[in-house]
Amino acid sequence: MITWESFLETFETGSGFWNPLIWITAIVIAFLVVYILRGYGKKEYKEKTEQIKAFLSGNPEYEKEKMHIKGSNVYWGFTESLKWIYKALEKMHTGNVSDYILWFVVIMGILFILVGVI
Amino acid sequence: MNMDTILTHSPALIIAVPLLGAFLTPLISRINDKLRNVFVILTVGLTGFLVSLLSYDVLINGKIHTYVFGSQDIGSPVVRILFEVDGMNAFMIIIGAILVFVAVVYSWAFMKENTGLDKYYTLILLMAAGMFGMMLTGDMFNFFVFLEITSISSCALIAFWTNKGKAVEAGFKYIVISTIGALFILFAIAILYGQYNALNMAVLANSIQSPMTFLDKTALVLLIAGLAMKAGIVPMHMWLPDAYGRAPASVTLILVGTTQASLYALFRMVFTVYGNSLSLDAEPLRQIGEVDITLNGLLGVIIVLLAIITIIVGVLMALKQSDFKRTIAFAAVAEIGYMFLAVGAGLWAIGTTHGMMALKGGIFHIINDALDVGLLFLVAGAIYYATKETSLNKMGGLARNMKYTTIFFLIGLLAVSGMPPMNGFASKLLIYESTYLINPILAIVAILCSILLLAVFVKVFHSAFLGPKIPRFNDVKEVPKSMLIAMGLLACVIIFFGLFPDLIVNNIVDPAANALANNSNYISQIIGGP
């Protein structure tokens, strides 16, 4: 049977433990501290002045819509540096049913050699 | 009929109720559309009630249920169709019940504008019946039949939007892949039948003794290859993004369940049917020099290698995609890799404490992945419903108009990438720790790829929900209530699982892991005690 106490138990993982309730309490306390510290900040922010404008090294600001970074541009650097992997991966994903089955047969052959023959 | 009778018959009823509902749906659909929707939800709800009844009895009380069709006593289990429910089966049907219920609630509004909805609901219920059958059956050939029922109905559902060429093409790919996979599985079943004259899993498990014959090994290879393809292991995963990406979101949710049913079947075949050859005192397959090559070590290494490739390829491809649902689909491939990694590690170090831990982590991750990835797919469907747009490049600023959807996506994002305090963290923690004890490199790859997974979803979150308002989406509205309720249900379950991991692991995951690791109970229930 499931008892009420069992809801509060710590999750033992062998060499570590994890209790989300304690973690949440800690996070809430941390947020409270941050909030209190925030209260000591200066309140000098002025609306309707130059302060609210974005500063792009003196360049004119784009339209709002153009400022949004599109999905495929977000990790441009990452994909560019790993181009060699992506080239191979794209070669692999042909979208062709026959190739899918070919992979299946190849894997089956490898498994057969590893398990069946050895 | 009192509770005990229902409990005794529940393994059969879990299949029969959706089947009956499926065939009644076209008739009720003639009367009224709303009545049909209510009827389907009631059918699925009744199935869910039976599932919870059965799995409570199996998981908490520790019983193993058997059900023989057509006769009261077991008699000769070799020929009769037999359902056997132990911890692992009970664990899987919980996942199936949650996913199907949520999908049906979600489709009320999501599919409202389509025609041919009577066929849609019939197929959904058939798919649910097939999935439950795959998860419950204790008979090899019966498993094949349910596998085919599931793949036929899910193929028809993937191609449900026949006005889109790509959906039809994805459906065709899916049916080709699943038919060939299933045929090779049938071939393996035939080999086992020819050798041992039995189709029952427990009887077969009892017959396959430690020095395996060549035919045993062949059947094992065919089973692993076929089921791994159905489960979407790299490099046999390519059908998965196509199918997941093109199907309606509610169908994708159940597809996640069927994929995991295949994964479950893979574990069942390896751990239970071939369980006698896996134990530590089994004879090694061959000796090369001083090293004994045992079946569990060999399979463990193979599975772990495949899993590592799966994780890396899935995450890297997800990072590159620009289509919302394809991104999530590749992330789902990576998530499948995590389960496979953990179970492979458990196989590698079978009989040790950390091996058991890895197994637990893998099994716990199955349910977490189903919930998290399912929630993300539902959010993708909601965005498609609201904007009729699937490309991430054309989205932006949707958080302003779709507040609840954004919150649900955030929950799914945190959960799928394993951030505390969501449920994904608890299972991934288990996986990291146990794989670190086996080989640190595995844990390092797993953690790195988990970080990349977070990056993937941060990208999705940024490009779809954040950013300035795009004029095209000015009059986008929040999705209807039934979709919100469906997503909310999944989100609640995710948060519950995240807050009480110990409760879940002790009561649901432990019996399942024990059932996998030790096949003697499963066998003795049919053959008779040792």
Place this chain on the structure above:
Amino acid sequence: MSGMSRIVKTISSVAFPFVLIYGLYIIAHGHLTPGGGFQGGAIVASGCAMILVAYGSIWTMGKIKEKNLSIFESFGAIGFIGLAFFGLIFGAVFFNNYLVGNKYFFGEKALGLSNINTAGVLPLMNFAVGLKVIAGLFAIVLVMAYATSKKGGETK
């Protein structure tokens, strides 16, 4: 697909009842001889397909609506599952053969010579499966023929 010549039409009209009877015989004797619901149903459906080829899909579509066929299919499936459920109610186990042993309705225990009044629910299940297969296969053939015919393709 338009219809074929008058000779083909006449011959297939003459042959159709025989095909029908043979298929129904296979269904009805499913529990005694090789065959059963699926095989007999496939024979009847192929007879229907013969009519379809002879008269053309557009004519056949005018006579039989695909929607009505799917209703029949549902009835067949419900009959099958319903019989299984009755096994749960009358015989305590799902799919139980509860009719075996009664005196009147398919219940005799005949040994040796073939007696059609035997085998409990099996003939009933064969009828249900036969109904489903006839309707299902014919619907498949009909819809495919209609979809690939010129008129059907255009009106789609």
Place this chain on the structure above:
Amino acid sequence: MIYNIPFIAVAALIMIGLYAVIFKRNLIKIVIGITLIESGVNLFLITLGYREKSIAPIHTGNPEGIMSLPVPQALTLTSIVIGVAVLALMLSLIIHIYRHYGTLDVRKLAKEEDEE
């Protein structure tokens, strides 16, 4: 040796089927390949149930002698029924694909996937 011929036929059918699925471009030919694999597997199942000089497993009015095993025949029958459903589904999907793309060549279809 003579009893091995069905197994050789099984292997040949499955190989030819796989060849058709992997190397043929036309969707219809892929479907034919799948049905070939299926018949290979069905033949294997049927062959497993055969015993030397056995009669068909019909109970009523049977002559003396051993029967071949009925279970593989039942399994084969089920497998054939499933095969019919799969075949019908695949062909109807092909009709739809042809309507959308006007081609049945897998490579051209894969290219269209890339362009969109």
